[in-house]
Amino acid sequence: MSYVSDLMTAVEKRNTNEPEFIQAVKEVLESIEPVLDRHPEYKDAGIAERIVEPERQIIFRIPWQDDTGKINVNRGFRVEFNSAIGPYKGGIRFHPSVYLGIIKFLGFEQIFKNALTGIPMGGGKGGSDFDPKGKSDAEVMRFCMSFMTELFRHLGANTDVPAGDIGVGGREIGYMFGTFKKITNRFEGVLTGKGLTWGGSLVRTQATGYGCVYFVQEMLKTIGESYKDKTAVVSGSGNVAIYTVQKLYQLGAKPVAMSDSNGYIHDPDGINLDTVRQIKEVKRGRIKEYIDIHKKAKYEDNWTNIWKIKCDVAFPSATQNEIDKASAEALVSNGCKAVGEGANMPSTPEAVKVFLDNKVLFGPAKAANAGGVATSGLEMSQNAAFTSWSFDEVDKKLYNIMINIHEAAKKAAETYGTPGNYVNGANIAGFEKVAKAMFDQGLFG
Numbered sequence: 001m002s003y004v005s006d007l008m009t010a011v012e013k014r015n016t017n018e019p020e021f022i023q024a025v026k027e028v029l030e031s032i033e034p035v036l037d038r039h040p041e042y043k044d045a046g047i048a049e050r051i052v053e054p055e056r057q058i059i060f061r062i063p064w065q066d067d068t069g070k071i072n073v074n075r076g077f078r079v080e081f082n083s084a085i086g087p088y089k090g091g092i093r094f095h096p097s098v099y100l101g102i103i104k105f106l107g108f109e110q111i112f113k114n115a116l117t118g119i120p121m122g123g124g125k126g127g128s129d130f131d132p133k134g135k136s137d138a139e140v141m142r143f144c145m146s147f148m149t150e151l152f153r154h155l156g157a158n159t160d161v162p163a164g165d166i167g168v169g170g171r172e173i174g175y176m177f178g179t180f181k182k183i184t185n186r187f188e189g190v191l192t193g194k195g196l197t198w199g200g201s202l203v204r205t206q207a208t209g210y211g212c213v214y215f216v217q218e219m220l221k222t223i224g225e226s227y228k229d230k231t232a233v234v235s236g237s238g239n240v241a242i243y244t245v246q247k248l249y250q251l252g253a254k255p256v257a258m259s260d261s262n263g264y265i266h267d268p269d270g271i272n273l274d275t276v277r278q279i280k281e282v283k284r285g286r287i288k289e290y291i292d293i294h295k296k297a298k299y300e301d302n303w304t305n306i307w308k309i310k311c312d313v314a315f316p317s318a319t320q321n322e323i324d325k326a327s328a329e330a331l332v333s334n335g336c337k338a339v340g341e342g343a344n345m346p347s348t349p350e351a352v353k354v355f356l357d358n359k360v361l362f363g364p365a366k367a368a369n370a371g372g373v374a375t376s377g378l379e380m381s382q383n384a385a386f387t388s389w390s391f392d393e394v395d396k397k398l399y400n401i402m403i404n405i406h407e408a409a410k411k412a413a414e415t416y417g418t419p420g421n422y423v424n425g426a427n428i429a430g431f432e433k434v435a436k437a438m439f440d441q442g443l444f445g
């Protein structure tokens with residue numbers, strides 16, 4: 001048994017019933033094994049044993065009253081995973097599937113992603129099993145207020161700074177920020193993704209999607225290609241998916257499909273983004289409504305079939321494990337050249353293997369979707385300096401960060417003997433930075 005497989009066995013034993021967390025840890029440990037072999041001092045210092053255990057896990061009750069007067073109780077989480085290189089940083093997810101294992105997998109991934117951005121941010125994640133679908137604004141507000149009434153005591157601009165994720169966007173951040181300010185009597189940059197008139201940063205809304213498209217563009221450049229005339233499939237129709245589609249159009253690609261958790265739309269003429277934004281951002285409706293307006297487009301109830309559509313580039317931007325082995329094989333046999341993971345861990349380990357074995361340019365989530373949290377970091381910088389930058393300034397910084405992440409992942413993959421493997425590259429480059437910080441700070445680093 002190797003050091004890493006022994007540790008993996010211990011992780012599996014200690015975290016039973018958390019398959020997503022185990023999946024995320026396994027991938028990272030496999031990637032970093034050669035780094036640990038080169039650094040016996042990291043083994044002696046127990047860096048890997050410590051990095052897989054959250055520094056702190058907070059679980060709390062969220063009572064709230066719905067519009068009928070009924071009392072509901074949800075469960076809230078904040079996993080403060082690692083603070084070696086900066087304050088805990090990572091989004092909040094509201095979705096009925098949320099439980100501790102989901103928040104731990106996301107918080108764990110966030111450690112390495114945040115390190116890759118080059119901005120000093122530790123890793124954390126939070127959320128609740130609350131389902132915002134079908135709730136009134138007033139219900140969402142009461143829920144967010146109750147959520148923050150516990151969470152506020154754990155936050156601070158230099159302690160822990162949440163943001164959005166699935167089910168949490170500008171509206172929810174607003175309600176949470178208002179509650180934080182009310183309770184603490186402090187106006188501080190304690191959340192990112194804020195509104196533009198109260199401390200938010202330009203480009204934060206677009207950042208994850210834009211960043212992912214920039215990252216894939218860098219990968220395409222390595223084979224002498226660009227987005228020009230490329231057909232794209234983008235799953236999801238939320239924050240990440242919408243701005244992925246917008247940037248793809250700007251760079252000359254044609255996105256032809258999007259989805260939600262019910263089904264997908266296929267519009268061979270190219271997705272009309274104004275319609276999608278009207279349905280999803282304004283009406284909070286279902287993607288199916290698209291075909292009422294665009295008669296040539298098709299809708300199918302089974303959203304995983306979106307991966308059977310022929311495309312050159314694919315952007316899974318909905319949720320974890322949405323691409324399984326069969327979907328990856330379908331993409332490969334249809335000639336897909338590049339995949340950018342907008343969502344967190346959207347490809348199963350078997351799907352990742354299919355992509356790597358077939359030399360698909362594969363941009364793993366930690367690297368490809370790091371533009372969102374990177375721009376959160378830029379929002380924190382602006383808040384700390386009591387300033388705000390123009391759209392172009394922030395977009396340029398985001399672009400450069402994505403180029404640097406691509407370069408760091410590419411280089412690390414080459415250094416450790418797996419050129420072109422951005423999974424290893426991203427895991428190694430992120431780990432090296434955090435491991436060094438933990439080592440320097442001794443046992444409590």
Ligand code: NDP
Nearest residue numbers: 165166167208236237238239240260261318319343344372
């Ligand atoms: P949104 O809530 O805005 O959108 C989520 C989209 O994914 C919706 O269209 C949703 O459909 C769809 N979806 C399909 N299946 C599921 C499922 N099982 N669970 C949840 N959603 C599903 O979220 P975001 O766009 O912000 O997030 C999408 C992904 O990107 C997530 O994996 C998130 O962790 C990741 N991410 C987000 C960042 C950000 O800045 N927001 C940054 C980096 C990564 P439906 O409406 O039917 O639920």
Ligand code: 2IT
Nearest residue numbers: 090091163165372373376
């Ligand atoms: O997964 C992610 O990186 C996010 N949801 C964004 C986190 C953040 O703090 O901006």
